Amino acid sequence: MKPSAFRYERPASLDALFDLLSGPGDKAVLAGGQSLIPAMNFRMARPALVVDLAGIPELREIVREDGAIRIGATVTHAQLEDGAAPGPVQSFLRRVAGGIAFRAIRNRGTIGGSLAHADPAADWLTALSCMQAEVEIANKSGRRRVAMEAFVLGPMTTALGDGEIITAVVLPDPGETAFGWHKAVRKSGEFAEALAAVRLAPDGAECWVGAIESPVRLPGRYDPAALAGDSRLGGRPEFEAVRQGVREMAPDADDYAVQLAAVAVCRAIAEAGAGEGAA
Amino acid sequence: MNENIGQLETRNDLQVGRPVLRHEDERLLAGTARFVADIRLPDMREVAFVRSPVAFGKLSPVEIPADAGPDSVWTAERLAHRVLPICATLNRPGFHVTEQPILARGKVRHVGELIAAVVASSRAEAEDLAETIVPGIESLPAVSDPEAALDEGAPRLHDAWEDNVYLSSGRTIGPFDEAVARAEVAVTRDFRMARVLPLPMETRGCVAGFDRGSGILTLYLSTQRPHLIRTMLAEQLVGIEESRIRVIAPEIGGAFGGKSNLYPEEVALAAMAMELPFPIRWIEDRYEHFLSASQSRQHVQRLTAYAMRTGELLAIDARFLVDGGAYSMRTSTAVVEAGMAAAVLPGPYRLGAYRFETVTVATNKMGVGPYRGVGRPAAVFAMERMMHETAVAIGMEPHAFRARNMIDASEHPYVSVSGLRYDSGDYKTLLSDAVEAMDVASVRAAQRLVTAGDRRLIGVGFGCYTEQTAHGAEEWHRRGSPFEYGFESARIRIDPSGSVLVTTGIKSQGQGLETTLAQIAADALGLPHEHVHIRHGDTELCPYGLGTIASRSLVMAGGAVEGAATRLAGKIRAIAAANLGCGPEDIRLQDGTATGPFGNLSFAKIARIAYLELNALPPDIEPGLEVSYNYRPPVESGTYSSGVHGARVAVDVDTGEVELLDYVVAEDCGRIVNPMIVDGQIIGGAAQGIGQALYEELRYDETGQPRTVTLADYLIPGAVEVPRIALRHRETLSPFTVFGAKGLGEGGAIAPPAAIANAVSDALRRYGVDVRSIPIRPRDLWTALRDKSFAEMEP
Numbered sequence A: 001m002k003p004s005a006f007r008y009e010r011p012a013s014l015d016a017l018f019d020l021l022s023g024p025g026d027k028a029v030l031a032g033g034q035s036l037i038p039a040m041n042f043r044m045a046r047p048a049l050v051v052d053l054a055g056i057p058e059l060r061e062i063v064r065e066d067g068a069i070r071i072g073a074t075v076t077h078a079q080l081e082d083g084a085a086p087g088p089v090q091s092f093l094r095r096v097a098g099g100i101a102f103r104a105i106r107n108r109g110t111i112g113g114s115l116a117h118a119d120p121a122a123d124w125l126t127a128l129s130c131m132q133a134e135v136e137i138a139n140k141s142g143r144r145r146v147a148m149e150a151f152v153l154g155p156m157t158t159a160l161g162d163g164e165i166i167t168a169v170v171l172p173d174p175g176e177t178a179f180g181w182h183k184a185v186r187k188s189g190e191f192a193e194a195l196a197a198v199r200l201a202p203d204g205a206e207c208w209v210g211a212i213e214s215p216v217r218l219p220g221r222y223d224p225a226a227l228a229g230d231s232r233l234g235g236r237p238e239f240e241a242v243r244q245g246v247r248e249m250a251p252d253a254d255d256y257a258v259q260l261a262a263v264a265v266c267r268a269i270a271e272a273g274a275g276e277g278a279a
Numbered sequence B: 001m002n003e004n005i006g007q008l009e010t011r012n013d014l015q016v017g018r019p020v021l022r023h024e025d026e027r028l029l030a031g032t033a034r035f036v037a038d039i040r041l042p043d044m045r046e047v048a049f050v051r052s053p054v055a056f057g058k059l060s061p062v063e064i065p066a067d068a069g070p071d072s073v074w075t076a077e078r079l080a081h082r083v084l085p086i087c088a089t090l091n092r093p094g095f096h097v098t099e100q101p102i103l104a105r106g107k108v109r110h111v112g113e114l115i116a117a118v119v120a121s122s123r124a125e126a127e128d129l130a131e132t133i134v135p136g137i138e139s140l141p142a143v144s145d146p147e148a149a150l151d152e153g154a155p156r157l158h159d160a161w162e163d164n165v166y167l168s169s170g171r172t173i174g175p176f177d178e179a180v181a182r183a184e185v186a187v188t189r190d191f192r193m194a195r196v197l198p199l200p201m202e203t204r205g206c207v208a209g210f211d212r213g214s215g216i217l218t219l220y221l222s223t224q225r226p227h228l229i230r231t232m233l234a235e236q237l238v239g240i241e242e243s244r245i246r247v248i249a250p251e252i253g254g255a256f257g258g259k260s261n262l263y264p265e266e267v268a269l270a271a272m273a274m275e276l277p278f279p280i281r282w283i284e285d286r287y288e289h290f291l292s293a294s295q296s297r298q299h300v301q302r303l304t305a306y307a308m309r310t311g312e313l314l315a316i317d318a319r320f321l322v323d324g325g326a327y328s329m330r331t332s333t334a335v336v337e338a339g340m341a342a343a344v345l346p347g348p349y350r351l352g353a354y355r356f357e358t359v360t361v362a363t364n365k366m367g368v369g370p371y372r373g374v375g376r377p378a379a380v381f382a383m384e385r386m387m388h389e390t391a392v393a394i395g396m397e398p399h400a401f402r403a404r405n406m407i408d409a410s411e412h413p414y415v416s417v418s419g420l421r422y423d424s425g426d427y428k429t430l431l432s433d434a435v436e437a438m439d440v441a442s443v444r445a446a447q448r449l450v451t452a453g454d455r456r457l458i459g460v461g462f463g464c465y466t467e468q469t470a471h472g473a474e475e476w477h478r479r480g481s482p483f484e485y486g487f488e489s490a491r492i493r494i495d496p497s498g499s500v501l502v503t504t505g506i507k508s509q510g511q512g513l514e515t516t517l518a519q520i521a522a523d524a525l526g527l528p529h530e531h532v533h534i535r536h537g538d539t540e541l542c543p544y545g546l547g548t549i550a551s552r553s554l555v556m557a558g559g560a561v562e563g564a565a566t567r568l569a570g571k572i573r574a575i576a577a578a579n580l581g582c583g584p585e586d587i588r589l590q591d592g593t594a595t596g597p598f599g600n601l602s603f604a605k606i607a608r609i610a611y612l613e614l615n616a617l618p619p620d621i622e623p624g625l626e627v628s629y630n631y632r633p634p635v636e637s638g639t640y641s642s643g644v645h646g647a648r649v650a651v652d653v654d655t656g657e658v659e660l661l662d663y664v665v666a667e668d669c670g671r672i673v674n675p676m677i678v679d680g681q682i683i684g685g686a687a688q689g690i691g692q693a694l695y696e697e698l699r700y701d702e703t704g705q706p707r708t709v710t711l712a713d714y715l716i717p718g719a720v721e722v723p724r725i726a727l728r729h730r731e732t733l734s735p736f737t738v739f740g741a742k743g744l745g746e747g748g749a750i751a752p753p754a755a756i757a758n759a760v761s762d763a764l765r766r767y768g769v770d771v772r773s774i775p776i777r778p779r780d781l782w783t784a785l786r787d788k789s790f791a792e793m794e795p
């Protein structure tokens, strides 16, 4: 399990990076390496050139832009877990980041790498969809911003074009919005079996579901009060409505996956309603 | 100086029994221990293997790429003059032997089977070359399910066999038909237990070098049985005798049975090294480990229990079907699992009649070998699930039903219905310890309040076992093992400077034997244990021994160390007495000093006399201070440890998730030599058992492709998933062993699947759902719960 031979470059600027990316041959940009390196070790990915983003300071920055927060692509899960992003999004980002894998992986894995990799079970995909984030994409000739829904085209497929990279994620000011989050896992540190992210609007909870599919938004809005409490969800009409919503948005998922996702949604709603995950 | 002349046995300063810190931890914690992958020999090259990508197929001779260097690609043809296929035998009528080639020839029978070996200066380059070799394989329909393997028209793995059965056997013991006729209650269950693997943290690995001058082949190998591997290599390799083979097992990062087999990779490296002017190494990666390290368990079981309404258990009828994989591993063979399960099923219970049938089948999967517990986790799961369900059927509290049928401490030695001779044990006390720790009454009280609207249901369950350990030649012979693990060895040398070196034939893999054996030697010699240095795992340095398997080392090597140390102590006394003007019986040995009524001598002085100052050594005493001793247990049927595990769980009926709330192990391993090490062994074993109960599962698709080839696919419990494990110890000494100690290495891993499955079944009783397969998958529980309704009254 050793990678096939490759050339390694570590440019110090975006311009130098784009020059390298415009050359011929198979290339991969390297961020935290937590998805790319295993794929290379299994020789499923065999880039001839690996271009490391770690030398580009701009990609590591977190800045406020008016009310929004702009998080550089190579900011790590661990930084966000430790509260590197300021403002009202901080606590929700901490909550999500802290549930990704193990600390050792969070120390290297990046928010940009997660989005580019676009594993349906990636925590950021679902969480950032719910936060109505925009992905900033750049190439030699300029930058553009794409909403999450338009960025993720399907499992492991994104709107990134040839020679393009993610430079940042931009989070709008959520104001007083309360968020809720639930990750269903068989054991700690694993990828999710089901993910749910919820934002509370005045007329009910808006819900996103991930892992069983690339993130999807449920059609309905749900009343947190009706889904709160410790008693069994199965059989409650409000729960059945959530389950119907999941089923509709994830028609290929099997019954158990739908059930897990619906339960995850209810737990995330309950959390948002209780104010625990509130920003 | 004459105030005490007490014997060793009456002193109150024994080191056996104390939680002394482990000698091996200093190097392990400092990162200075050397594992196989740390061995660097001059000019060493790396080996990568070309492995079969298909489960079953006809293989054409491997074509060597035109640009490959002369000694870089090794095929079956190239090695043919050097190696013999591995044929694991068993002296049982009807047993079918497999012929496992070192490198495949003619056919491949499982994914991962070796086809060719490639040598290069780095592993990456070796893999580069390996991937250019595309074996010509014509796929054949494969069989990957044990039940399908029994079908009339199933693909047949081995041409010389008439079917796919390694061995089937069965017996009816006691008045079975009468018991069935008399029984008021009969409960039947079909169970499945998944295939798992020992999964040590350190994968397998081998460094092989051949010294052309001396003709000595040296293998550094991560193995549990260095001497036996050497004996087997002498048989498998053509053109080298055993005296010229040296096997060194350096530090081992876990083995759990997985390193107690002879693997084709090891034979291939040894053979290649003999033909190459430089040493070579192969370090298994985790992907290879999932394809080609021994796997275990995988049972399909049908059980029926017969009982009276009074709570008397009358008879058990059991059928075990075990998926043995493609080849029998040497020396345990594919049938190790089924044979053990059938023998140990009756456990701690008085059982009048027993009928069993075992079948082990060949499939296009990796072979099965011993894994911590061997057969017992599956047998205890089967038996304890039946004890639980039969109690429920009768309407009795399950632990009361167990107690009602347990063998009394006073009945020992007790011969079980399957013919095992239990030496000692107090099973009922262990059970009541565990019941008390689990506070069963409070669980019952909470369960009475449960309603249909509750999401989280709690339950409590138990798993009881007896474990045969440290069995000798008689037992191995009875099983038909070609190697009888009948003795263990120790050699103790006190050097002229007074330092103490003990060498032994076992091989510690993390069990702390360097510490416990030092405690034993220290007490017998009258020394602080820190002064005793234990070495093992080198066939040149250590006396011949059988290695560390089957929970044998503390008892067997402990017996050898104690025997050698006692003899050496006698010699020390004799030398001291001659120099101190007293009789040997007047000499007391303590703290490295021999003290007589009129003076004392340090061990260093005595050693100096024995080696370098013979003028002070009486002529009738042989010079030197070295004693070898081989311990053969006086009773060879083994000594029986026992235990009861208790689990308290919560099941989420919305998701089927199981949360382990509390876990207790009440156990009895006879004399405890080091309480800290005993606790560590039990907790580690229980963690593996919890993994088996809730997470671990090797999956193959119907074409025989493994679906679990990384630790992302194959879940194991981490620190978060293992609850704090409460321990309750009892010490019922064995009448047969040195100090009354019993083996304990495997016990922790035996009962968790049983205890947890019973707890989950207990939690879901109101829904009429009980656990039928291991691991307990949330998906299965939820699916089973879905069509069930809640019983308002307790059933």
Ligand SMILES: Cc1cc2nc3c(=O)[nH]c(=O)nc-3n(C[C@H](O)[C@H](O)[C@H](O)COP(=O)(O)OP(=O)(O)OC[C@H]3O[C@@H](n4cnc5c(N)ncnc54)[C@H](O)[C@@H]3O)c2cc1C
Pocket: A028, A029, A030, A031, A032, A033, A034, A035, A036, A037, A053, A073, A074, A099, A100, A101, A102, A105, A108, A109, A110, A111, A112, A113, A114, A116, A117, A121, A122, A123, A124, A160, A164, A165, A166, A167, A189, A190, A191, A192
């Ligand atoms: C054991 C383990 C457990 C894990 N568990 C989880 C989990 O629970 N939840 C979860 O969400 N993730 C999990 N991960 C994945 C982890 O979060 C990764 O960090 C993440 O998926 C990829 O980020 P990275 O920075 O490591 O990217 P890399 O591995 O460096 O790159 C991944 C891919 O994205 C591309 N890429 C990287 N950065 C950019 C960029 N800026 N622009 C364009 N393309 C880019 C690369 O070329 C590559 O194709 C786990 C990983 C491991 C090894």
